[in-house]
Amino acid sequence: xxxxxxxxxxxxxxxxxxxxxxxxxxxxxxxxxxxxxxxxxxxxxxxxxxxxxxxxxxxxxxxxxxxxxxxxxxxxxxxxxxxxxxxxxxxxxxxxxxxxxxxxxxxxxxxxxxxxxxxxxxxxxxxxxxxxxxxxxxxxxxxxxxxxxxxxxxxxxxxxxxxxxxxxxxxxxxxxxxxxxxxxxxxxxxxxxxxxxxxxxxxxxxxxxxxxxxxxxxxxxxxxxxxxxxxxxxxxxxxxxxxxxxxxxxxxxxxxxxxxxxxxxxxxxxxxxxxxxxxxxxxxxxxxxxxxxxxxxxxxxxxxxxxxxxxxxxxxxxxxxxxxxxxxxxxxxxxxxxxxxxxxxxxxxxxxxxxxxxxxxxxxxxxxxxxxxxxxxxxxxxx
Amino acid sequence: xxxxxxxxxxxxxxxxxxxxxxxxxxxxxxxxxxxxxxxxxxxxxxxxxxxxxxxxxxxxxxxxxxxxxxxxxxxxxxxxxxxxxxxxxxxxxxxxxxxxxxxxxxxxxxxxxxxxxxxxxxxxxxxxxxxxxxxxxxxxxxxxxxxxxxxxxxxxxxxxxxxxxxxxxxxxxxxxxxxxxxxxxxxxxxxxxxxxxxxxxxxxxxxxxxxxxxxxxxxxxxxxxxxxxxxxxxxxxxxxxxxxxxxxxxxxxxxxxxxxxxxxxxxxxxxxxxxxxxxxxxxxxxxxxxxxxxxxxxxxxxxxxxxxxxxxxxxxxxxxxxxxxxxxxxxxxxxxxxxxxxxxxxxxxxxxxxxxxxxxxxxxxxxxxxxxxxxxxxxxxxx
Numbered sequence: 001x002x003x004x005x006x007x008x009x010x011x012x013x014x015x016x017x018x019x020x021x022x023x024x025x026x027x028x029x030x031x032x033x034x035x036x037x038x039x040x041x042x043x044x045x046x047x048x049x050x051x052x053x054x055x056x057x058x059x060x061x062x063x064x065x066x067x068x069x070x071x072x073x074x075x076x077x078x079x080x081x082x083x084x085x086x087x088x089x090x091x092x093x094x095x096x097x098x099x100x101x102x103x104x105x106x107x108x109x110x111x112x113x114x115x116x117x118x119x120x121x122x123x124x125x126x127x128x129x130x131x132x133x134x135x136x137x138x139x140x141x142x143x144x145x146x147x148x149x150x151x152x153x154x155x156x157x158x159x160x161x162x163x164x165x166x167x168x169x170x171x172x173x174x175x176x177x178x179x180x181x182x183x184x185x186x187x188x189x190x191x192x193x194x195x196x197x198x199x200x201x202x203x204x205x206x207x208x209x210x211x212x213x214x215x216x217x218x219x220x221x222x223x224x225x226x227x228x229x230x231x232x233x234x235x236x237x238x239x240x241x242x243x244x245x246x247x248x249x250x251x252x253x254x255x256x257x258x259x260x261x262x263x264x265x266x267x268x269x270x271x272x273x274x275x276x277x278x279x280x281x282x283x284x285x286x287x288x289x290x291x292x293x294x295x296x297x298x299x300x301x302x303x304x305x306x307x308x309x310x311x312x313x314x315x316x317x318x319x320x321x322x323x324x325x326x327x328x329x330x331x332x333x334x335x336x337x338x339x340x341x342x343x344x345x346x347x348x349x350x351x352x353x354x355x356x357x358x359x360x361x362x363x364x365x366x367x368x369x370x371x372x373x374x375x376x377x378x379x380x381x382x383x
Numbered sequence: 384x385x386x387x388x389x390x391x392x393x394x395x396x397x398x399x400x401x402x403x404x405x406x407x408x409x410x411x412x413x414x415x416x417x418x419x420x421x422x423x424x425x426x427x428x429x430x431x432x433x434x435x436x437x438x439x440x441x442x443x444x445x446x447x448x449x450x451x452x453x454x455x456x457x458x459x460x461x462x463x464x465x466x467x468x469x470x471x472x473x474x475x476x477x478x479x480x481x482x483x484x485x486x487x488x489x490x491x492x493x494x495x496x497x498x499x500x501x502x503x504x505x506x507x508x509x510x511x512x513x514x515x516x517x518x519x520x521x522x523x524x525x526x527x528x529x530x531x532x533x534x535x536x537x538x539x540x541x542x543x544x545x546x547x548x549x550x551x552x553x554x555x556x557x558x559x560x561x562x563x564x565x566x567x568x569x570x571x572x573x574x575x576x577x578x579x580x581x582x583x584x585x586x587x588x589x590x591x592x593x594x595x596x597x598x599x600x601x602x603x604x605x606x607x608x609x610x611x612x613x614x615x616x617x618x619x620x621x622x623x624x625x626x627x628x629x630x631x632x633x634x635x636x637x638x639x640x641x642x643x644x645x646x647x648x649x650x651x652x653x654x655x656x657x658x659x660x661x662x663x664x665x666x667x668x669x670x671x672x673x674x675x676x677x678x679x680x681x682x683x684x685x686x687x688x689x690x691x692x693x694x695x696x697x698x699x700x701x702x703x704x705x706x707x708x709x710x711x712x713x714x715x716x717x718x719x720x721x722x723x724x725x726x727x728x729x730x731x732x733x734x735x736x737x738x739x740x741x742x743x744x745x746x747x748x749x750x751x752x753x754x755x756x757x758x759x760x761x762x763x764x765x766x
Contacts, residue, residue: 134648134650137650138649138650262649263646263647263648263649263654263658263661263668264646264647264648264649265517265647265648266521266645266646266647266670266671267517267520267521271646272670275646275668275670278646278661278668279667279668279669279670279674284662285646285658285661285662285668286662287649287655287658287662288649291662
């Protein structure tokens with residue numbers, strides 16, 4: 001067990017201990033999570049190493065002590081451009097804290113987007129691997145519609161509904177996040193190598209498992225809680241009566257996040273799980289992106305115009321922010337100083353307004369450049 | 384206006400006045416219905432004739448006075464084997480009284496079944512005329528499943544979902560009732576001549592409109608309230624966002640009867656009305672006959688075995704009634720004395736037990752003959 005090392009003096013002991021613990025433990029272990037929240041990761045790691053931690057899994061975790069090499073994990077990650085996020089970091093999605101002791105010890109992220117910004121307005125779209133052509137079509141349409149409205153689609157990167165959802169978002173140049181049940185450098189499924197590369201370039205591929213970790217059945221189920229926690233709500237597009245997607249829905253429900261399901265033919269076994277969610281578990285029936293946004297959106301910015309009279313998303317914006325909105329192109333990415341020039345505003349004012357617009361879902365950002373969110377109307381067009 | 388006549392002295396003045404009023408008025412006229420409930424039909428007819436009734440439609444109704452010929456209506460009906468039911472008659476379905484002043488003044492019935500008995504356990508299955516192959520399939524399966532469980536399917540005899548529902552019930556030799564928006568002797572749609580004949584022979588064709596009356600758009604909508612009132616609940620199988628089936632669902636809701644809807648592909652306009660009913664109007668999502676029976680059935684006799692442990696429909700029957708149940712054949716119709724011989728019981732006891740079994744949905748009767756309801760298990764098979 002190599003745990004100290006001169007190579008990365010900037011990495012503090014707490015971080016190193018979390019990396020070690022994530023290599024030793026399985027995701028979502030609440031006993032371990034409670035110890036870390038109570039004692040800190042350093043003391044928890046020491047207790048585990050000395051056999052003083054207790055808990056049902058300690059003995060199993062201790063057999064892995066020989067596999068811990070924090071420096072190697074950091075080095076592999078660094079070489080692959082994978083960054084490490086800890087709770088409290090600027091880029092850490094604060095909504096994960098709702099998982100309590102089951103929250104991830106850390107996240108490995110590979111991708112160009114800022115994970116906190118990407119998931120500020122995010123919906124999980126999940127479903128069966130062995131989906132039908134209908135499910136694939138609906139998942140892609142739904143994801144594209146959400147993307148058009150400035151929402152990030154979170155899914156699991158798997159075959160079937162997951163892949164269709166990611167692709168639907170990518171098709172409209174929207175952001176999407178894949179949460180994997182293996183290391184973010186592991187191409188699983190290998191046929192999704194190019195899809196995952198595409199997701200990295202317009203969003204992020206995320207995992208709480210260290211680089212190189214392989215997926216297991218348990219890890220798929222534990223991963224689902226992260227998908228549910230990152231998103232404001234979870235939509236199940238197709239699911240058999242027993243399915244992993246319903247597991248994700250269950251996590252969303254225990255987090256008090258809305259669970260939604262797309263209906264389908266009653267003759268299709270792949271819709272039976274969705275119908276059961278609606279019929280028995282009280283999931284909301286949704287048929288398209290506006291239905292979803294009605295449920296997860298903010299009343300002010302997202303309510304569909306016909307359902308709230310003449311109010312528009314920008315009704316409550318100040319005049320300066322409206323100028324910035326009007327200066328933002330819809331089809332092109334522009335740097336903030338370009339936006340400021342077009343709006344006739346100085347850099348700090350422009351940046352502050354861009355932040356407001358992003359928070360309202362009216363502007364999107366990527367690699368430091370900005371554009372109008374596809375569904376955001378020009379302020380002048382409606383006044 | 385020929386109203387008195389020596390041909391049918393047995394028909395009392397109240398009956399004759401109701402027949403006249405039904406020829407003069409449009410179905411479901413609450414102003415007229417209130418007058419009939421308050422003054423009786425004879426006085427209401429006199430007031431209408433003298434222009435003393437008031438109400439928005441009186442002037443229009445009075446233009447029809449010349450068309451009233453009660454003797455002719457009774458003669459035409461009698462020749463065609465159509466019988467007349469009045470509120471309070473043994474065969475009058477008491478649940479129609481829930482319509483209050485909008486209840487039918489009378490019903491014309493053509494068919495071999497006893498309407499009150501037929502609709503004691505009835506579900507309305509309705510939907511679009513321009514349905515899809517999916518909707519047709521689901522309606523037929525649902526109706527067959529309901530028929531197998533001893534439930535009568537009520538519908539409107541129209542093209543599309545209605546016809547598929549009637550045919551599904553007929554396919555399993557179950558009872559079905561068609562409520563028409565025209566006279567029961569009018570073949571509308573004419574292509575359904577044979578279907579309606581088939582319905583008459585195993586159930587009933589019903590209308591509140593006099594023989595020969597033609598359907599109008601308003602009459603279709605008014606007819607829907609009778610379908611909703613006859614049944615314990617209404618299932619919409621396929622419906623566009625604007626549709627007559629949703630009108631029937633609305634009537635069911637105002638009668639506090641359960642409204643159910645079958646989901647379908649979100650890509651199908653013919654399922655959009657169903658999804659809206661579930662999403663916005665709070666209709667229950669149902670996928671098959673057991674789902675429907677769970678909602679409209681009696682807790683004791685209908686709860687599906689897996690959802691209520693080991694209880695069976697006959698758990699609460701007395702020993703004598705169980706003997707009658709065991710003596711009833713499933714595939715053959717038997718006269719009550721044949722059942723009594725097989726069970727070793729006298730005629731009054733046998734008839735009383737048969738009545739109990741029918742009330743529990745365990746036996747069905749037709750033309751005075753009896754058989755076991757298809758879904759009713761033999762008492763001895765499960766004990």
